[in-house]
Amino acid sequence: MSTLTQRLGGRLEAAVFLALGGWCLRLLMTGDSWLFLHPRFRVLLAGSAFVCVFFGMLLMLHPLPRPHWRGMACLVLTIALGVAGQRGLRPQGAESLERLSQADTPAAFTYDGRDYLPLNLAELYLLTESDPPPGADDRFALQGMLLPDPEGLAPGVLLRLQIVCCLADAVGVGFRVEGGKLPPPDGRWVRLLGRLRPVSEAMAEAARQSAVSSQFQGVFVAVVAPGHVFVVEEVQTISTPAMPFIGEIRMEPPFAY
Amino acid sequence: MFTAVSFDIVLFCAQAAAIVLEAMPFLLAGSILGACVDVWLTPERVAKYVPSSRAGSICAGLFAGVLLPTCECGVVPVVRRLLARGVPSGAAFAYLLAGPVVNPVVIASTWFAFKGDPTLLAARLGMTLVTAGCTAAVLAGIPSVVALRGTGQAAGCGCGHDHDHNHNGGCGCGCDVNDAESLPMWARIARTASREFIAMSQFLVLGALAAAAFRSFVPGSVVQSLSDNLPLAVLGMMGLAVLLSICSEADAFVAASFSAFPWPALAAFTVIGPMLDLKLLPMFWASFHPRVATVLTILPFLLVAVMALALGQFVPLGGQP
Numbered sequence: 009m010s011t012l013t014q015r016l017g018g019r020l021e022a023a024v025f026l027a028l029g030g031w032c033l034r035l036l037m038t039g040d041s042w043l044f045l046h047p048r049f050r051v052l053l054a055g056s057a058f059v060c061v062f063f064g065m066l067l068m069l070h071p072l073p074r075p076h077w078r079g080m081a082c083l084v085l086t087i088a089l090g091v092a093g094q095r096g097l098r099p100q101g102a103e104s105l106e107r108l109s110q111a112d113t114p115a116a117f118t119y120d121g122r123d124y125l126p127l128n129l130a131e132l133y134l135l136t137e138s139d140p141p142p143g144a145d146d147r148f149a150l151q152g153m154l155l156p157d158p159e160g161l162a163p164g165v166l167l168r169l170q171i172v173c174c175l176a177d178a179v180g181v182g183f184r185v186e187g188g189k190l191p192p193p194d195g196r197w198v199r200l201l202g203r204l205r206p207v208s209e210a211m212a213e214a215a216r217q218s219a220v221s222s223q224f225q226g227v228f229v230a231v232v233a234p235g236h237v238f239v240v241e242e243v244q245t246i247s248t249p250a251m252p253f254i255g256e257i258r259m260e261p262p263f264a265y
Numbered sequence: 266m267f268t269a270v271s272f273d274i275v276l277f278c279a280q281a282a283a284i285v286l287e288a289m290p291f292l293l294a295g296s297i298l299g300a301c302v303d304v305w306l307t308p309e310r311v312a313k314y315v316p317s318s319r320a321g322s323i324c325a326g327l328f329a330g331v332l333l334p335t336c337e338c339g340v341v342p343v344v345r346r347l348l349a350r351g352v353p354s355g356a357a358f359a360y361l362l363a364g365p366v367v368n369p370v371v372i373a374s375t376w377f378a379f380k381g382d383p384t385l386l387a388a389r390l391g392m393t394l395v396t397a398g399c400t401a402a403v404l405a406g407i408p409s410v411v412a413l414r415g416t417g418q419a420a421g422c423g424c425g426h427d428h429d430h431n432h433n434g435g436c437g438c439g440c441d442v443n444d445a446e447s448l449p450m451w452a453r454i455a456r457t458a459s460r461e462f463i464a465m466s467q468f469l470v471l472g473a474l475a476a477a478a479f480r481s482f483v484p485g486s487v488v489q490s491l492s493d494n495l496p497l498a499v500l501g502m503m504g505l506a507v508l509l510s511i512c513s514e515a516d517a518f519v520a521a522s523f524s525a526f527p528w529p530a531l532a533a534f535t536v537i538g539p540m541l542d543l544k545l546l547p548m549f550w551a552s553f554h555p556r557v558a559t560v561l562t563i564l565p566f567l568l569v570a571v572m573a574l575a576l577g578q579f580v581p582l583g584g585q586p
Contacts, residue, residue, distance in 0.1 A: 043279060044282060049287065052290035062455065063455060063458075063459040066455050066459070067456070070452065070456065079464055082467040082469075082471070083463065083466055086281070086282055089279075093276075093281075093282050096272075097279050172374075172515040173511075174283040174286065174287035175280050175283035176283050176480060176510075179518065179519060179522045223486045225272065228509075229485050229522045230522075
């Protein structure tokens, strides 16, 4: 390898570090880091970004003698994939997640003189497993994507992704929903107000017999509450929330919604 | 509006980037820690702090994660440096396999994911310690520097070269000891760490691409269909852990979502993932002697499978404990 190539490669290696650090900082500043990582990783991502920028500046001044071409190519590929994913997943009409208005969650949604407790699907799922489970008179407000029930047991499934660390470990959490006001389950974001009812014996048996597991497009693993159906009393179509994923689960009110 | 195919491609891009972004802080930390080890850990300190007996050094490695928590993404650079500095192979490989699980963060996340049930947490820790201990015992007889891929020289940078020679002669290892000696200590550490990071990141990215492709283009129902048969469930979940390459902090939550699987299969999923996945495999083969890499690839898988199947004989099939 010629000396000139080595020098250029050394500077290019520094530039790759600077680009990686800069991209991470941009993700943080625009709020788009949420598309990839749970918010608790923001500090770690910021730390990584600054370390990469520091490495880049250091290597610009004191380049390593033999540039690592494959490593550089892989990091550039990562940035390219990330930008593609960022553009593809960002809610339509939004330049970045941060610029969407934050959902102003009230203590309760009121409809027809009744109060509905807002909580997210994972929180309601855990409530159904608590002892005692929610009663027939408890009313809840949920938000999520309305999708067809893969097993065909209900008119639709309300689903939302729960993220623990990153998008790659996302798990779909959902409830079967029913009710006369339901729109077509075409993936639209909705807020549903309603109550829980235990599944009928017939539905439980049909679920046991079903050869089709709960599989939704783009969701590798999904859990649909087996013991309850959400009976919808009111449907409100909403835009994609500022934070589309579930990142927090609380065990008592006020829930994270 | 996306078509199904284009949505899968977008998801593939985002998931691959997400895996790299999630692992990056830990790989950076591991690279910096490894570079610090390179500077700080002298043979005298190794002799002082690491037990000399084989059993003692393995035990030290098994529980080192409590003091030095790391995830599987960052542990390989650290272990490379430890070996290069003469830490006994038993201790280094026990730490490599147990450190990502036997640490407070992962113990807490497993406890929370399985809603405070101690059975699966105990199974995870027990199986991890046994697997890491046995594998480390097998590898303990190999001299540290021989375990590293390369010529077997005691190189502080882990490149496999004797640092008394001039690295600027085109050996390709990336070390520039002569030039670097004029820099302050912190700059030398940073340069070494940056090289370690960029060298390891190529394997991280390749693993992330493979894992994202699996998640994006293979339906999860393929795995779900194995839940009724214990051997298939155990092997299926272990294979899934390798293919998904989930961080050890998060894998318990994913395992918990496979509620129809027998719990030994879920335990096997959480044990094998931090020891062997698509990010780690290329790192093993690039960092360690081929025989060592072969042992690290095969033995943990066999041990975990046997233990999970044995556990399954003592409990009824069904969901989580």
